[in-house]
Amino acid sequence: MEYDTREKIEPLGTIDPEIDAFIKAHPMPSFGGTQDVMREMMEAAKTARKDSDIEYSIKITMRDGYQSETRIHKPPSPDGKHPVLVFVYGGGFIMGDCTQLSPYARIAAKLFNAVVVNISYRLAPAHKFPTAPNDVWDSLKWIAANAHTFGGDPAMGFILGGASAGGNLAAVTAQKSLDEGLSPPLTGVWLSIPYILEEEIVPAKYKDVWFSREQNAAGPVIDKASMEFMGLAYSADMKSPDLSPFNAKDPHKGMPPVYLQVCGTDPLRDDGLVYERVLRDHGVKTRLDVYPGAPHGHIMFPCKLSTKCHFDTFNGLAWLLGKETPNQEVITQELAVNPIMSV
Structure with missing residues (x-):
């Protein structure tokens, strides 16, 4: 479906009945509270570390000498060369760590015989903008140059992806990789529930279809108050290319395929919808999955739309890698072993 009019987009904001019932039975804690409370929530949902020959941490040196923790996930048979996937966690730029997406990383490593690298970035408010995008860019450059040291071969596929704030950082960094001539280049980008736009940088052509901040201001999981809280902590320059790919000098053209x-019901909904349209307008291959009535971060819920989202994620990654669609039964089995505990 083409989401090109307000009339087509607005019904997406009606909450899914199953998700609505789940939220009413399990009230979501407010994300508008203190930063300490939010960090505790993320800490409680973190995946336990399991160091082994195929999953372990390394440190990447940032431009200021900081040693950034990075999590390597290899396939069960790690010999030989493998595609490289780089994942960036979410958390509103104020919480999260490189184990957050480890369940997805383990499954992707196995499904696609890939090396999956979960990178880190320093968090606000202790580390103000643009520390986070700088850290992600420094990490990606290091991975591009050193993937061979852990069995990666970007020529077989080099994917950058992230969720929520991680989706923002992935989008910004993918655009920067074009501007700076990253070598080897990215071959695909995965953006899940990304933060991309602010009102002052939405192109005039799309302003009438960018209204989810208003429509979903009271949405579950994140709402207007929590977005304001996180925005204040991040303190970004709204016109910086480190905040949005729309701020680049020559944006969008030449981007690799984007999923x-x-x-x-996400306040960020229209960021993704507008970005997908703009990318297509610039000749970029895109794939879009929309979850009507689902809130930001619903993948933590035991609901049908959430399960579909898991399947779609791996199908989308397969599309980016040029691989066959994974067997849903295999994905189901892997999710049982590697439950998604955080977003």
Whole structure:
């Protein structure tokens, strides 16, 4: 479906009945509270570390000498060369760490015989903008140059992806990789529920279809108050290319294929919808999955739309890698072993 009018987009904001019932039975804690409370929530949901020959941490040196923790996930048979996937966690730029997406990383490593690298970035408010995008860019450059040291071969596929704030950082960094001539280049980008736009940088052509901040201001999981809280902590320059690919000098043209996931009751919904349209307008290959009535971060819920989102994620990654669609039964089995505990 083409989401090109307000009339087509607005119904996406009606909450899914199953998700609505789940939220009413399990009230979501407010994300508008203190930063300490939010960090505790993320800490409680973190995946336990399991160091082994195929999963372990390394440190990457940032431009200022900081040693950034990075999590390597290899396939069960790690010999030989493998595609490289780089994942960036979410958390509103104020919480999260490189184990957050480890369940997805383990599954992707196995499904695609790939090396999956979960990178880190320093968090606000202790580390103000643009520390986070700088850290992600420094990490990606290091991975491009050193993937061979852990069995990666970007020529077989080099994917950058992230969720929520991680989706923002992935989008910004993918654009920067074009501007700076990253070598080897990215071959695909995965953006799940990404933060991309602010009102002052939405192109005039799309302003009438960018209204999810208003429509979903009271949405579950994140709402207007929590977005304001996180925005204040991040303190970004709204016109900086480190905040949005729309701020680049010559944006969008030449981007590799992009896979996007968008949720209907998410305040960030229209960021993803607009970005997908703009990319297509610039000749970029895109794939879009939309979850009507689903809130930001619903993948933590035991609901049908959430399960579909898991399947779609791996199908989308397969599309980016030029591989066959994975067997849903295999994905189901892997999710049982590697439950998604955080977003």
